[in-house]
Amino acid sequence: MSTILISGGTVVTASGTLDADVLVAGEKIAAVLARDVTGAGEAAVAADRVIDATGKYVLPGGIDVHTHMEMPFGGTFSADTFETGTRAAAWGGTTTIVDFAVQAKGTSLLATLDKWHAKADGNCAIDYGFHMIVSDVNDTTLKEMDACIGAGVNSFKMFMAYPGVFYATDGEILLAMQQAARSGATVMMHAENGIAIDQLVAQAIAAGRTDPVNHGLTRPPELEGEATSRAITLAKVADCPLYIVHLSASQALAAVAEARDAGQNVFAETCPQYLFLSLDDLARPDFEGAKFVCSPPLRPRDHQDSLWRGLRTNDLSVVSTDHCPFCFKEQKELGRGDFSKIPNGIPGVEHRMDLLHQGVVAGQLTLPRWVEVASTTPARMFGLYPRKGVIAAGSDADIVIYDPQARQTLSVATHHMNVDYSAYEGMEITGRVVTTLSRGRTVIDDGKYLGAAGHGAFLPRGLNQYLL
Numbered sequence: 001m002s003t004i005l006i007s008g009g010t011v012v013t014a015s016g017t018l019d020a021d022v023l024v025a026g027e028k029i030a031a032v033l034a035r036d037v038t039g040a041g042e043a044a045v046a047a048d049r050v051i052d053a054t055g056k057y058v059l060p061g062g063i064d065v066h067t068h069m070e071m072p073f074g075g076t077f078s079a080d081t082f083e084t085g086t087r088a089a090a091w092g093g094t095t096t097i098v099d100f101a102v103q104a105k106g107t108s109l110l111a112t113l114d115k116w117h118a119k120a121d122g123n124c125a126i127d128y129g130f131h132m133i134v135s136d137v138n139d140t141t142l143k144e145m146d147a148c149i150g151a152g153v154n155s156f157k158m159f160m161a162y163p164g165v166f167y168a169t170d171g172e173i174l175l176a177m178q179q180a181a182r183s184g185a186t187v188m189m190h191a192e193n194g195i196a197i198d199q200l201v202a203q204a205i206a207a208g209r210t211d212p213v214n215h216g217l218t219r220p221p222e223l224e225g226e227a228t229s230r231a232i233t234l235a236k237v238a239d240c241p242l243y244i245v246h247l248s249a250s251q252a253l254a255a256v257a258e259a260r261d262a263g264q265n266v267f268a269e270t271c272p273q274y275l276f277l278s279l280d281d282l283a284r285p286d287f288e289g290a291k292f293v294c295s296p297p298l299r300p301r302d303h304q305d306s307l308w309r310g311l312r313t314n315d316l317s318v319v320s321t322d323h324c325p326f327c328f329k330e331q332k333e334l335g336r337g338d339f340s341k342i343p344n345g346i347p348g349v350e351h352r353m354d355l356l357h358q359g360v361v362a363g364q365l366t367l368p369r370w371v372e373v374a375s376t377t378p379a380r381m382f383g384l385y386p387r388k389g390v391i392a393a394g395s396d397a398d399i400v401i402y403d404p405q406a407r408q409t410l411s412v413a414t415h416h417m418n419v420d421y422s423a424y425e426g427m428e429i430t431g432r433v434v435t436t437l438s439r440g441r442t443v444i445d446d447g448k449y450l451g452a453a454g455h456g457a458f459l460p461r462g463l464n465q466y467l468l
């Protein structure tokens with residue numbers, strides 16, 4: 001079994017920082033050696049390879065629990081395959097993704113899962129799991145939810161948005177929540193009032209308001225707040241754990257905070273685009289705003305402060321990307337003259353760790369909290385801990401060596417996602433990934449990709465570890 005010693009670095013975990021060397025044996029972390037106790041020498045002699053991490057952070061690999069690789073949407077597919085998307089993730093220090101298998105109406109959940117395995121298996125550079133999108137609630141689907149859990153998929157996403165596509169009625173949501181509650185599975189919710197939004201969209205189009213900014217204006221934050229409250233109420237009635245995906249609005253955050261204060265099993269994530277981008281980007285001229293169309297939409301800038309505060313108070317527990325890239329040419333352009341036809345999604349799987357590090361630099365997050373929201377909590381929330389999400393003996397050797405002093409500029413010219421624009425073009429970043437290990441294998445090192453499609457393995461997941 002080959003061994004690697006990562007020496008001289010500062011190990012950062014959710015519980016704090018430690019001057020320690022990390023010994024990797026094969027695919028696992030064998031030991032974390034506090035330098036003031038052990039002295040680096042002995043382990044170094046024994047290791048096959050020594051990585052000098054002096055002046056660097058040594059982090060558990062990032063876990064992005066919300067990605068959409070090659071996802072069908074509006075007659076097209078998101079532009080990253082599992083191969084290109086997981087490679088880009090590794091460049092940015094993410095070593096696990098949890099992607100969404102998407103049930104089409106009239107199909108079964110298990111057939112859907114098979115289909116997503118066929119897309120991902122043998123193609124991923126890093127490990128991966130699946131959530132299941134339930135878009136057709138019926139007796140068969142409800143029974144199949146237990147079989148999905150048996151197959152390592154125990155989080156089910158539903159939509160209060162997108163009528164006619166993924167939308168589920170309150171009654172259907174209640175049935176699925178009751179079913180999930182019987183086994184302890186978590187229901188994930190896209191909480192926007194799609195019925196009301198569709199009316200606002202139709203009014204805007206009829207009035208000739210067709211530019212991308214209208215995507216944001218027809219999905220007001222109040223309708224995210226309302227849907228979030230309704231989802232929380234339904235989950236309470238069903239006694240089902242609830243996880244609000246891509247929370248963007250302070251109204252929705254207030255609803256989550258109130259439920260959490262009352263002791264309900266309600267959790268929420270936000271995404272970097274809601275922390276760093278705003279409605280102003282959607283309003284960029286010459287159809288540029290289409291690059292920033294996602295749902296929920298980018299909000300007026302004053303929502304950002306409450307989201308950062310929510311991350312500090314743990315009312316927002318996770319930051320994922322909702323990575324769903326569509327090229328500007330030919331994909332986003334489908335919505336020229338009608339914003340409602342712009343494919344929804346923003347690329348981001350490569351930049352989550354770097355963008356959140358800017359929160360550390362700016363004093364909005366502590367260093368351990370950065371690791372917690374980007375790795376440790378996602379692992380616990382979705383049943384991957386302690387195999388993932390921590391630097392500890394026995395855990396998978398998913399390790400990122402991060403240079404907190406390095407400078408980089410985000411750009412389509414240098415990113416690795418398979419998409420023809422960057423939502424963060426020109427943004428100056430402090431910090432950068434130097435090395436990414438996935439189960440002991442070097443995937444990224446000093447500006448080179450050394451991984452391989454097919455190294456990444458499917459991760460059957462356990463239940464949410466925050467439930468009492």
Ligand SMILES: [Zn+2]
Pocket residue numbers: 066068322324
């Ligand atoms: Zn999504």
